[in-house]
Amino acid sequence: MTGVGADRSSGSTGSTGEGERADRPSRIADILASVGAPVFYVLSTVGDVFKTFGLAVYYTFRGKKRWDEVINQCYQIGNRSLVFITVVMAFLGMILIFQSGLQVKRITGDFSQMGAVYLPLLIRQFSPIIGALMIATRVGTGIAAEIGSMVVTEQVDALRMNATQPVKYLIVPRFIAGIFMTLVLVVYSTLVSFLAGMLTAHVYFEVPYDTFWDISLVRWADLLIGVTKTLCFGMAIPVVSGQAGLAAFGGSEGVGWATTAAVVNSSLAVIMLDFVVGGVGFMVFPTN
Amino acid sequence: MIRVAHVTKYRGRQAVLKDVSFEIPAGASLALIGPGGCGKTLLTKIIGGLVRPDQGEVWVDGQEITRLSEIELTRVRFKIGMLFQNYALFDFMDVGDNIAFPLRQEGKLDEEEIASQVEAILKEVDLPGIERLQVNELSGGMKRRVTFARAVIRRPPILVYDDPTAGLDPVTSSKIFILLDRLQRQGATTSITISHDLVGLRSICTKWAMLVAGEVVFFGTSEEIERSPTKVVRQFWMGESDEV
Amino acid sequence: MNGVLHRVGSSILSLSREVGGLAVLLGQITVRLFPPHLDGKETWRSFYKVGVKSTPIVVTTALLTGAIMAVQSSAFIEEWGAYGLLGWGAGFSIMREVGPILIGLMFSGRVGANNTAELGTMKVTEQIDALRTLAIDPISYLIMPRFVAMIVMLVLLTVIGDLFALVGAMIFADLMIDVSPQVFWHSLLEMTYLIDFLVGVIKAGFFGFAIALVSCHYGLKVTGGAVGVGRAVNNCVVASAIGIFFLDYLLTPLIDSAWAALFIRYG
C-alpha cells in the first residue's frame, strides 16, 4: 500500500489538458501535489480495501452464494499453487535448517533439539508468512489479472447494469475459497518444509530422522497463533487483490498495473498482519 | 422519463462533459451523435449510474440517481438494458449463459422458460443455435448481435444502445435497425442510440442530440436537425469537413 | 494415468521452453557486454525509477520484519534468559536470510512485476516493433539499463533494508522484553561477522540479476492483450520467487566456503 501505483495515479491526474488553466500552478503547489498524490493514493486504497472487506463479509453471511463457483475457485487456487508452494517450501525448509545448523554448531553443537525447536517456529511463523506470501504472489496476482481484465473490458459494468454487485458476484466466492484454501495450503506448507528440514538435518548434520521428528515443544498457543494468522492472510489476500483488480482502469496496461498492485499490496498486508497477530499473540501467551 | 440536468464530469482538471442538459420523454427515441471522443459513451454510463458525475443531476423514471448507493441503484438498473460499445460479454460464460444472465439475475422465470427465450432471441438476430459457443469463438459482428440480445432480452422500459451496428455489414445492420424499431413500437420503450450511421438513426429516432467536446451543440427533432443553422451540426450531418 | 503423464510431459516441455528463453535472453545480453555499451541517460533514469519506486516498501517491509523477528525471538529469549543473544540472533537471521529473501520478494513484486507490465504493454501495443523499425536495438536500449539498475539497486536496498530491519528489531526488543539498545548492539557487533552481512548482500546481487532476467523475459514475450499482460506479470513474480529461494539455497554454502577458503589462504 506504500506508494504502489502512485506513478499511475499521478500520471493520470498530472495530465492536465489544454484550456482551463487560468491559474498556473506554482512550483510549490506542484511539489505539494507530487507528495500528495501518493499519500492520497495510499489512503484511498486503504479505504477501498476496508470497504471491500466489509462488503465481502456482509455478503458472505447474507444472500445466496454461488457454491459451485466457490468450489471452482478452491480448485483453481489449489491447482495453481500446489507445485509452486511445494518447491518454495522445500527450499525454505532446507535453508532454515542449514542456517540454524550453522548457528547451533557455533554455540552448543547439540543437534538433538533442532527439529523440536524448528517445528513450533514453523507453525507459528515461517509457514504462515512464507506460505501466504507465495499465495499472494500466485493467487493474488491471478485474481487481480482476472478481475482487472473484466474491468477494462467493461464486463464489470455489464454485471452492474444487470443489478449484480461485483463484490458479491466476483470477490465473495474467491474470499470464501481463499480462506479455506490458504488454511489447507499452509498446513501443507508446514508439512513440506518440516520434511525438507528433516532431510537436510540428516544429510548435513547427521541428525537421525526420529530425533528430528519431535513435536514435544509445540504448544497449543503456537497452533492457535499459526491458525489465526493463516485465517487473516486468507481473508486479506483475496480482498486486497480483488480490490486491486476492481480499481483497474485503462487498457492492457491497466491489467498489468492492477496485477503489480495486487502482489505488493497483498504482500504488505500479509507482513503487517503477521506483525499485528504475532505481537498480540506474544502478549496473550507470553511463555508457557 | 430520462432527464439530465447540468451534468459535468472532469478527467483530472479537464472537463470531458460540460453542463449537459436535456430531457427524453417516455416513449421517445433519442439519437446521440457526435465526433469520436466527445463523451457519448461516458454520458450513457452516467445515465446507467455506472459513473458518477462531478456536478449535475440525472433523473431516471422519476428518480434522481446520482446520489443513490450501489444497492439502491439496482432497482433503477432493472429498468435499463444496455448494449456496450466494446461488447462487454462475459468471457467466462458461453453465449447462452451470457444472454440468459439478465433473466437469471432477475429471478422471475424458470430455466426452461429462460432457455426458450434465449433461443427465440438468437433466432431474431440471425444466430440460431449458437448457445453453447464460447465468446472468444465469435466474430466481431456476432459478438455485437449477442450483446444486443443480452441488452434487450428482459424487455426493459429503457434501452441504451452504444453503437449497435459498428462492424456489421450493411444488410445485418439494417436488420438491427429494423429490430430496434420493432422493439420500440412493441414495448413503448424509451431509448438512446449512439451510432455513426445517420441513415439508420433517421429510420428509428424521433429526437436528436449532438455532443461536441462534451458540450451539447444541438438538441431537437429530426426536422430541426436537418435545417440546423449551426455550422458544426450541418457539417456533421452532411459529412463535410473544413478543408473541402 | 495417461492424463497425468501428459500433464507432466507438457509441464516439462513448457519448463524447458522457459529456461531456453531465459538462456537466449542472457546470451543476447552477454553479447552486448563486449564492448560494454550503456545508454547513460536511460540507465540513470532506470536507477532513479527503481530506487524511488521500491524504497518506501523496502523500508516498511524491513522495519516490520525486524519487529517480527524480535517478537518471534522474545519467547525463546525470555524462556532461556539469553538476553545477551538477541542482537546476534536477530542480526544473524536478518542479514543472512530473512532480509535478502523478503526484500527480494518485495522487490520482485514491485520492480520486477512493474517491469514486466511495462515491457509487456510496450510489446502488445507494438512499441517494441516501432523501436526496431527506427533501428534502435530494444535489448541495448530497454533491457540493459534495467538490468544494471535492478542489480545495483537491490544490493543497495538490501543494505538499507538490513539497517532498518535491525532498527525495527532493536526498538521492539526494547519494548517487548526490555533488552536495551546497548545490549542489543553490543551482542550484534560482538557476535556477528562481516561474512554474515556479506552473504546477504552478495545474494541480493544475484537475486537482482534473477529478477531482472525473469521480468524482462516475461515482459518481452507477452502476447494476447490485456489478459496476456496480467498473465505475464503473474508468471514473472512466480518465477522470481522460485529463483530467489533456489539461488538462496545454492549460494549460501558456496559463499560461505569461498570465504572460508579465502581466510585459510590469507589468514
Ligand SMILES: Nc1ncnc2c1ncn2[C@@H]1O[C@H](COP(=O)(O)OP(=O)(O)OP(=O)(O)O)[C@@H](O)[C@H]1O
Ligand atoms: N470514468 C471517466 N471519468 C472521467 N473521464 C472519462 C471517464 N470515462 C471516459 N472518460 C473520458 O471521456 C472522454 C470521452 O470518452 P467517450 O468514450 O465517452 O467518447 P465517445 O464519444 O464514446 O467516443 P467514440 O465515438 O469514439 O466511442 C474521453 O476523453 C475519456 O478519457
Ligand SMILES: [Mg+2]
Ligand atoms: Mg464511445
